[in-house]
Amino acid sequence: MDADFDDLKSRLAEHDDLKHAAALLRWDQATYMPEGGNAARGRQLATLERIAHARLTDPELARLLDKVTPAAEREGDASFAARLVRVARKDVERATRVPAAFVGDFVNLRAELYDRWTRARPANDFAAVAPLLARNVEMSREYAGFFAPFDHVADPLIDLMDPDVKTASIRALFAELRGALVPLVEAITRAAPADESCLHRQYPEADQLAVGSEIASRFGYDWTRGRQDKTHHPFMTKFSLGDVRITTRVRTDDLSEALFSTLHEAGHALYEQSIDRSFEATPLAEGTSSGVHESQSRLWENQVGRSLPFWRGQYPKLQAAFPAQLGDVSLDTFYRAINRVKRSLIRTAADEVTYGLHVIMRFDFELELLEGSLAVADLPEAWRARATSDLGVTPPDDRDGCLQDVHWFDGPVGGAFQSYALGNLMSAQFFDAALRAHPSLPAEIEAGHFDTLRTWLVTNIHVHGRARTPDELVLGATGSPLSTEPYLRYLRTKYGALYGL
């Protein structure tokens, strides 16, 4: 067993190295690469990914997995060995089920579709992407087919992002969520809108970056194992447990952009930085799902970073950093500004309350497209109708309608959006559980102390990496399966107070 297990681990480490080398090439592409590097970078990434895929589908790896499984299982279901084997097997099977030729064709289709989308969106030209998008729907369905049988054709696609989460259970959660959010948005938008003009004064870039970094440090982000750079779209990426980086985007006329994207990405990074170091270079050394990842970023961004206790403590410091811009702005005005709810067209700019509705409509469209009950040609009209009914705004064009998100144009159709809403649900459920364990949390947060909260998250979530499934984490950390109740209660309490409902 020992020699075989070591062999297994060194093969998995090699795969891990290739994957993280590719991640660095992508980080560089988004941060510092000169434009002349583009063509070769695409080829270099394809090479690394092809070799990584070949390593994962090497029959010798599958054989080794089979060989070590009995001994690993004897160590107990929760043992490192058993979990490693289970997770590695899942990765290997996923890589092996899909024929290499299909993988290549699928990647090529999406590269072409993405390229076309980058021009079609500014030109508001849905017709230019429709045929390839239809092909993407077809190939996404074919991809799912390699994992048959399944309860729903979207299940294998969702599983890529949120392992073991089924379409049916998401549908049930989202029906509840939608049923509650639509009237909540109605009620809020009947109230007087908050004044957010204080966020749109001139905020120098360097000062914004300094404020964001300082808060990330207080949250516990370890700068000796990370760094922050500027990119067009903020993201978190990891090259090892000792090198977890975040990026942000700064707008001098919008204080909220860099600030909240920094708290959000720092939330993702805190998760990865706190995974059990002994998992390094194995497939366990990663967040367990997109949904759980999003729960961590949203928890720090929203549950903490847009809360009243937090700003009671931090707002005087923010005013000191921006005396000319915020000196005359009260805490109450600022707090209302950063929590302003409004009907809007763009998901990524949406507030906490409307956000879920943006996600649910995309999730529903994905299912209809995959099921065949919605044709790609009918998507623009369906989008307009649903935005009007759910969000209360009608997109004047497709640019800010069904062309707005990159997801369906560079990834599969299916599984692309649910994580954002699942993460929001989990963020409230996790925060609730932490609060039950530590009723002093709001006072600590107000005092600028985040250690109790972070330690609770590390112990209950972060440290486990992929060794626990999302369901195991939620149940283990909160005592209940995932539910909409904590999140809806959070929204109703917070926004009820804010908007006098």
Place this chain on the structure above:
Amino acid sequence: MDADFDDLKSRLAEHDDLKHAAALLRWDQATYMPEGGNAARGRQLATLERIAHARLTDPELARLLDKVTPAAEREGDASFAARLVRVARKDVERATRVPAAFVGDFVNLRAELYDRWTRARPANDFAAVAPLLARNVEMSREYAGFFAPFDHVADPLIDLMDPDVKTASIRALFAELRGALVPLVEAITRAAPADESCLHRQYPEADQLAVGSEIASRFGYDWTRGRQDKTHHPFMTKFSLGDVRITTRVRTDDLSEALFSTLHEAGHALYEQSIDRSFEATPLAEGTSSGVHESQSRLWENQVGRSLPFWRGQYPKLQAAFPAQLGDVSLDTFYRAINRVKRSLIRTAADEVTYGLHVIMRFDFELELLEGSLAVADLPEAWRARATSDLGVTPPDDRDGCLQDVHWFDGPVGGAFQSYALGNLMSAQFFDAALRAHPSLPAEIEAGHFDTLRTWLVTNIHVHGRARTPDELVLGATGSPLSTEPYLRYLRTKYGALYGL
């Protein structure tokens, strides 16, 4: 032939991709990587290098090379196909001759030696590295043995840096060079020393970087296919012909540091940026040797960048950038300062005239160590004696004596230094040839126009990449084999005038 040739090219491209991915990992390590990334980065680099080595030694690649060779040769010795096959075969044979186990042991030895050297140098503790350095000499000799028969044991090690250049011919060139440099240094150091205090005023970092960038741009460095970052030691690196980066180091109390390292690295980068674009992703897409590379960096740094015509044109701009620091400094004083010759201990800080002597003593020591006529234990004393006789200064300790250069502590002993001096010789011979073709060069350089010079270099040197050997380039571009005459004439003329000899 066609299908086989395409297969060959795609295998070579894959190797190229792995090599350049590794180069990016190294660039990141030197520029932006947080300290926590170190451990995993070492493992990731080892993985990429192991896979690249396996690709190059894949018997199928050697078989393909054999198969396409007759057809490639029929296209003529100077054809792309023939050159590609010749260069690829050289790389494949070099990778194949050395057993994989030896490669691993050699890398490990040097990693340990390097680690020990980083502590031994500041502690001035030669004894701490001596046993492993002796082992490095042994293993360097063993490495050479894999390429037997040879004229001299150093030949295979020199060939790694300067292909096809033999120990015997370097010895002959260096004997001439040393014979001329020792008395030249004597004569210069009897004259009154130049005053370099103007270089040591306070120069703000951002202004220094701006000045360096502007000159690099004028030389022709293409920033859409490159960028400059700060590192501990300046270097040039390439990830594709469209992405050739340079780094520099800034000292606010030494104007010459960032300025001349930028011109130097830009010279390297101009070479790589101008290689025939059709060579991309093949082993031809690289400078042909370390010596030729150094000729390009030294040509722009010294033949151009420390010349009187250049500063006649540029000095008013430099004064305008630093009015408080240089407003009261005449062109003559500045020109003398940047060309000050002095006996000194450290190679990397040496001037143009003494530099060659630093290199030659190292080259001679390498030969003696490999031949066994010098024992590692006797190196410190031999260094002191040679520095005293050739350079006229005696190192007070090993820190600034035989421990000063990293080369023997992280690379093989043998072949590590000759390129620096060969590059100086070539830089003068190339510049002379360009001047014969374009007598207007000094006037153009004074006017800030570098296109004629750059075009001559591109046409005669850069564009050919590795498709021509160093000897072919020198002969083709200058009409003569490599000689010390142009370089010695350059030094005698320039420094004769500067020091009134």
